[in-house]
Structures are given as C-alpha cells and as structure tokens.
Amino acid sequence: MSQGAASLPARDPQPRTRYDAVLLVSFGGPEGQDDVLPFLRNVTRGRGIPDERLEEVAHHYRHFGGVSPINDQNRALRAALTAELDRRGLDLPVYWGNRNWDPYLSDALRAAHAAGHRRLLAVVTSAYSSYSSCRQYREDLAAALEETGLTAEVQVDKVRQYFDHPGFVGPFVSGTRDAIRTVLDEIGPDAGPGDVHVLFSTHSIPTVTAVASGPPTADLGPDGAYGAQHRAVAEVVMAALASGTDAIEVDWSLVFQSRSGSPHTPWLEPDVNDAIGELASRGVRGVVIVPLGFVSDHMEVVWDLDEEATATARDAGLAVSRVPTPGVDPTFVTGLVDLVEERHTTGEPDGPVDRPALTPLGPWYDVCRAGCCANPRGERPAVAGLA
Incomplete structure (x- = not known):
C-alpha cells in the first residue's frame, strides 16, 4: 500500500x-x-x-x-x-x-x-x-x-x-501494455492474464540505506522513501493498465537487482532472478520485466536484465519481454x-506553477530536507538541500 x-x-x-x-x-x-x-x-x-x-x-x-x-x-x-x-x-x-x-x-x-x-x-x-x-x-x-x-x-x-512525474511514468505505462501483449502472443492463443506476471525491477540497496531514504521525520514504511516511491509508481502503472477500453489486469510485484557488496550485509529483496524462478514454480507462463528504477538502458539494464534475467526466464521456460526505459x-x-x-523564470510575469505528480507521495521537495537520505559513511557537504 x-x-x-x-x-x-x-x-x-x-x-x-x-x-x-x-x-x-x-x-x-x-x-x-x-x-x-x-x-x-x-x-x-x-x-x-x-x-x-x-x-x-x-x-x-x-x-x-x-x-x-x-x-x-x-x-x-x-x-x-x-x-x-x-x-x-x-x-x-x-x-x-x-x-x-x-x-x-x-x-x-x-x-x-x-x-x-x-x-x-x-x-x-x-x-x-x-x-x-x-x-x-x-x-x-x-x-x-x-x-x-x-x-x-x-x-x-x-x-x-x-519518480511520479507524468513524463517519467508515461513511457512505462505504454511500454508495459505493449510488453504484456507481446508475452501473451508468445504464450499462444490459450493465454490469459493469469499466465503473465509483471516484475517491476530496481537497483537493490542495503536495507539500512533504504530505511534512511527520504526525510528523517517521514514515516514511509520499512523500506523508507525508496521502497515507498517505487511501489507507489508501480501501482499507478498497473491502475492505468486496468482502465480504459483495452484494460488488462495481471499480477505484479516489486523486485530488486544488481546487488553488490558484502554477502553479510542485508540488501533489499527479492532478487529478480529468484522471483522469476519462484513464478515458474507456481505455473506462471510469462513475465514482463519493467526497469522501473532506471532512466535509460545502461549497464544494469542491458546486462542484469537483458542478459541474466532474460536467460533465467528462458531457462525456466517462460515467455519474457523487457519494457524500454524512458531514454529520450x-x-x-x-x-x-x-x-x-x-x-526557472524568464523575468516575465509568471503564471501559477504546475507541479504534477501521479502518487500521493508527490510532488516531492524542490529542496531536500535536512538529513534526507543520510550518508551511511558520515555527513558530507551537499548542494540543493536545507542546512
């Protein structure tokens, strides 16, 4: 929620x-x-x-x-x-x-x-x-x-x-809709919405860092602002797909990728590859991978998702499609x-500022709050924030 x-x-x-x-x-x-x-x-x-x-x-x-x-x-x-x-x-x-x-x-x-x-x-x-x-x-x-x-x-x-600006979210909505259709077509004429699961994937981070994300006085759940923001955007994408004349409803979950660091340090889970294996064991026939945490197709997308996660899905016998990132x-x-x-003002009279946001968490702060997203290694000077 x-x-x-x-x-x-x-x-x-x-x-x-x-x-x-x-x-x-x-x-x-x-x-x-x-x-x-x-x-x-x-x-x-x-x-x-x-x-x-x-x-x-x-x-x-x-x-x-x-x-x-x-x-x-x-x-x-x-x-x-x-x-x-x-x-x-x-x-x-x-x-x-x-x-x-x-x-x-x-x-x-x-x-x-x-x-x-x-x-x-x-x-x-x-x-x-x-x-x-x-x-x-x-x-x-x-x-x-x-x-x-x-x-x-x-x-x-x-x-x-x-994270919840329409310009960022919109490409994921259209891309996810197209990818679901692609997976359903690959599964075959007997495919139904219950055969497909959408995996919203983002970079894993240490759980202690996730808890510290966002303003220190905010109460945003066990994964802090980082987890709450991703879940809120995923809900917006799925709600958009479930509305309109071409509505489609499928199950979804938030997963994580690209973990690094000591194996003894807790990081956000489940890993995308583990999630794919679990879905296959439940009889799901296809997965749509949405790189929700990424702006462009950089290395964590083209390797961790296009190479590793896609191979995991294919090896498990699943149809798979990866949604494009917003890019350009x-x-x-x-x-x-x-x-x-x-x-920005041009110096001419300004009209009212429109600050659109698609989740209850937004629009986010223009200037980061004091102590927001604390540095786990100790405080360092930072621009664009309150003292």
Missing part, C-alpha cells in the same frame, strides 16, 4: 529563480576496454576493493567491448533537452557532467563558469530518493564546486525527484523540461 502525503513533512515549492544554464548530471561509464578498471576504481574509491574483485564486475562491460551505453544515451538526452528548451524559447544551454567518468562534474562546472554562467539548475538522471540516487549526487556536486574553487561563485540547485522518449524529455520550468 502506498503511503499518503500525510506521512511527509510539509512540502512548500521554492520561488522561481532566473537560471543561466541547465546541468545534466549522471553516473558516467567507460568508453573502451582500457577505461573499465579505472572507471570501477572511481565508482568504488575509498572502499579498498582490490582489482581482482573489480574484474568480477568488469566482465559485464568487457562483454560490450568495454563500452557502457550510458554516455551515448546522455549525449542523446542532452541534445533532446537542448532542442526542447529551444522550442520553448528558453535560453538555457545544457552542460553535462558525470560523477565517475569523463566528462566529469568539475569539467562541466569550469565550462559553465568560463561561459559566464553563475546559477545552474541540475537535472539528475535518477528519479528516486536514496543516498546513491540523490544525496550522493548532491555531495559530488558540492565536492566539484570545492575542487574547482567555484563554491562562492556558482550556485547549483536541482529539480525535484521526479518525447514524453520524458518534455517532462524534464517541465521540471526546469517549475523552477
């Missing part, structure tokens, strides 16, 4: 500000075999993980020639955002910086500053609330400002978490620019 808005502290929108530019912020990924280990060292810096352990993950990238799809996807997203901003007459150039690979956040900040921009609005390629999907980006932005010596000269704000779907791109317009 989704948690209601009453479980959250008051959410007052920020007044609109005149920004100079948009900063697209992402994770980054290697673009060749020689990049793989240095990239993984960046991702795991400070944890003392030896290269032989990193090689266990490196083979995912090496399977694709050492190239993560994420950078090309961000180039395409940057171009799409630029086109939509231009279409609306918004004079906001789009800079792009990554946490873990070139182009780095520090490079993007230097470029924006050199061009005369002093007030940036960040769009992060992560829709949900948790340490790794929100606060860590905010910390790395603060660290990049410090590294470049621009802390006193450049202000970086951030659009709200957009026009609905998603339009939604991201809508989020920019919620915060």
Whole structure:
C-alpha cells in the first residue's frame, strides 16, 4: 500500500529563480576496454576493493567491448533537452557532467563558469530518493564546486525527484501494455492474464540505506522513501493498465537487482532472478520485466536484465519481454523540461506553477530536507538541500 502525503513533512515549492544554464548530471561509464578498471576504481574509491574483485564486475562491460551505453544515451538526452528548451524559447544551454567518468562534474562546472554562467539548475538522471540516487549526487556536486574553487561563485540547485512525474511514468505505462501483449502472443492463443506476471525491477540497496531514504521525520514504511516511491509508481502503472477500453489486469510485484557488496550485509529483496524462478514454480507462463528504477538502458539494464534475467526466464521456460526505459522518449524529455520550468523564470510575469505528480507521495521537495537520505559513511557537504 502506498503511503499518503500525510506521512511527509510539509512540502512548500521554492520561488522561481532566473537560471543561466541547465546541468545534466549522471553516473558516467567507460568508453573502451582500457577505461573499465579505472572507471570501477572511481565508482568504488575509498572502499579498498582490490582489482581482482573489480574484474568480477568488469566482465559485464568487457562483454560490450568495454563500452557502457550510458554516455551515448546522455549525449542523446542532452541534445533532446537542448532542442526542447529551444522550442520553448528558453535560453538555457545544457552542460553535462558525470560523477565517475569523463566528462566529469568539475569539467562541466569550469565550462559553465568560463561561459559566464553563475546559477545552474541540475537535472539528475535518477528519479528516486536514496543516498546513491540523490544525496550522493548532491555531495559530488558540492565536492566539484570545492575542487574547482567555484563554491562562492556558482550556485547549483536541482529539480525535484521526479519518480511520479507524468513524463517519467508515461513511457512505462505504454511500454508495459505493449510488453504484456507481446508475452501473451508468445504464450499462444490459450493465454490469459493469469499466465503473465509483471516484475517491476530496481537497483537493490542495503536495507539500512533504504530505511534512511527520504526525510528523517517521514514515516514511509520499512523500506523508507525508496521502497515507498517505487511501489507507489508501480501501482499507478498497473491502475492505468486496468482502465480504459483495452484494460488488462495481471499480477505484479516489486523486485530488486544488481546487488553488490558484502554477502553479510542485508540488501533489499527479492532478487529478480529468484522471483522469476519462484513464478515458474507456481505455473506462471510469462513475465514482463519493467526497469522501473532506471532512466535509460545502461549497464544494469542491458546486462542484469537483458542478459541474466532474460536467460533465467528462458531457462525456466517462460515467455519474457523487457519494457524500454524512458531514454529520450518525447514524453520524458518534455517532462524534464517541465521540471526546469517549475523552477526557472524568464523575468516575465509568471503564471501559477504546475507541479504534477501521479502518487500521493508527490510532488516531492524542490529542496531536500535536512538529513534526507543520510550518508551511511558520515555527513558530507551537499548542494540543493536545507542546512
């Protein structure tokens, strides 16, 4: 059951500000075999993980020639955002910086500053609330400002978490509907809705991190804001499929993937592969995998779902279809620019701010609450939050 808005502290929108530019912020990924280990060292810096352990993950990238799809996807997203901003007459150039690979956040900040921009609005390629999907980006932005010596000269704000924005959710609705039809067709003419199960998949995180996700005074259930947000969005998708003239109702569940770290540390479960095996044992004949936690088809999607989870389903004799991520779907791109317009003013008289949200949990905060999504390793400076 989704948690209601009453479980959250008051959410007052920020007044609109005149920004100079948009900063697209992402994770980054290697673009060749020689990049793989240095990239993984960046991702795991400070944890003392030896290269032989990193090689266990490196083979995912090496399977694709050492190239993560994420950078090309961000180039395409940057171009799409630029086109939509231009279409609306918004004079906001789009800079792009990554946490873990070139182009780095520090490079993007230097470029924006050199061009005369002093007030940036960040769009992060992560829709949900948790340490790794929100606060860590905010910390790395603060660290990049410090590294470049621009802390006193450049202000970086951030659009709200957009897990339940129509622009993010819409592509999953249409994609899930199409994938259910594909699986039913593969099963055959005797297939019915009871033969198909929808698995909404997202990145697993340590349970202690999940509990700490969201504002510290919020009561959002055993998995914190991270779990509550995903479940709420899954409910919206399934409710949309169950309405209208082409309504279809099938069972669904939330599953997790891409677990890493010590096997002794509890992480969110069930794993997508375990869930597929359990469904097969119950007589389910087909599964639809919805990468609900992801903005684009990066490595956790193309390897963990398209390779591993799909193979698990095929080995179990199940029909399977994976739903596309939003990527550069026009609905998603339009939604991201809508989020920019919620915060940006051109200096002309502004109309009322429309902040759409499809779940009772939204619209989420424009500015993160103090202590939100706490760093499990201790407090670090972060931008775009209350002190």
